[in-house]
Amino acid sequence: MxxxxxxxxxxxxxxxxxxxxxxxxxxxxxxxxxxxxxxxxxxxxxxxxxxxxxxxxxGFLTSSAGFSGDVTVLAMLWNSFLLGTGFAALKVLLSLLAAYALIYFRVRFASAIFAVLLLTLMLPLESRFLPTYEVVAQLGLVNSRSGLIMPLVASGLGTLFFRQFLLTVPDTLLESARLDGAGPFKFLKDILLPLSGPTAAALFLVLFVNGWNQYLWPVIVTTEESTYTLVRGMQFFGNSSLRGLMLAVIAMLPPALLVILFQRQVVKGLFDGSH
Known part of the structure; x- marks a missing residue:
């Protein structure tokens, strides 16, 4: 040319x-x-x-919000942080354990189980909110942080990423661990966890942003203003008022900064694994 x-x-x-x-x-x-x-x-x-x-x-972070004035912007920021962190951490942990069980244990119908997990990726998260809310209500977890986080921790996407990563781990590591007398837990803790660190960190960041931006589930499961997140709290100010715009900026900053600062690590962790 x-x-x-x-x-x-x-x-x-x-x-x-x-x-x-x-x-x-x-x-x-x-x-x-x-x-x-x-x-x-x-x-x-x-x-x-x-x-x-x-x-x-x-003075915006400490200003009262809501109809009762019992919640502040800082409190909603803390609730959003807990939701995003708990959402991401538990998803990463559960996904790693599920992938570990499917790869390294003789689970009957492991392929069928994994296919069902992949099938959940085709269903939008919102499609299971109503039956999930019924379970949460029966357990008495409405208006609680546990009710916000626990029903969303299962992740077919996270299991897929960890499974694909664990398939690249050489079998010689497992054989060496067995020769050294390491059991399944020790093999996971001392070998697989350090190797899967980049993948886990990248997946954690992606899931944190996803959890931070959750709106519909907090609307369904929380009615007390003290449990509101930033995204849920935007209804207090409206989407065209000055305070509403400031709340939108504050809600956007943490995930945006994380993605900007760690975008190289995210790409490397999701596609390169430990390489």
Whole structure:
């Protein structure tokens, strides 16, 4: 290919990438810029930054919210953090144990069990919310953090990732562990856990963002304002008011920062495993 044709192809590629980046970034910037203007100004949409960011955000985290005033933005931030962390940590742990059992134990109908797990990927999470709520209500877990987290910890996607990773682990490691007298638990703890660290960390980040952004399940299982998450609490302020826009920015920052800071580790962990 001549150099001028290569240059034109690269220019077209860069223009497409720039347009795509602007398409995703500009709405976010408009949201952030709108929250930097003082109350009374036209809040949204705005492209120009204002001078009232410090004044707007200074007391917002501790300000009362809700109809009863019993919950603050900081409390909702803590609830979102607990939901995202618990959601991701338990999913990673359960997925690793499930994949470990399917690969290293003689489980009858292991292939059929794995096929059923893959089938759950075809079903939207919301499709099982109503029967799940019935179980949660019978267990008395409504309006509790356990009720928010526990019903969502099963993950066919996480099991798939860990299973594919464990299939790449050499059989010689298992044979060496047996020769050293290591049992199944010791083999998992001392060998497989360190090897699966990058995959577990990458999957944890993806699932944390997924748990942080959960809306429908918290709406169904929580009615007390003290258990509301940030995403659930947006209904207190509306989607066009200044305080509502600030809450949206605060809800967006933690997962966005995590993805930006650790995007290389996510890609490496999900696709390269321990390599």
């Amino acid at each position: 001549p150099s001028w044709q290569r240059w034109q192809a690269q220019l077209a590629d860069h223009l497409i990438l720039i347009c795509g980046a602007l398409f995703m970034v500009v709405p976010v910037w408009m949201l952030v810029a709108a929250t930097t203007h003082l109350p009374g100004a036209r809040p949204f949409p705005r492209l120009d930054p204002g001078t009232g960011a410090l004044e707007n955000y200074s």
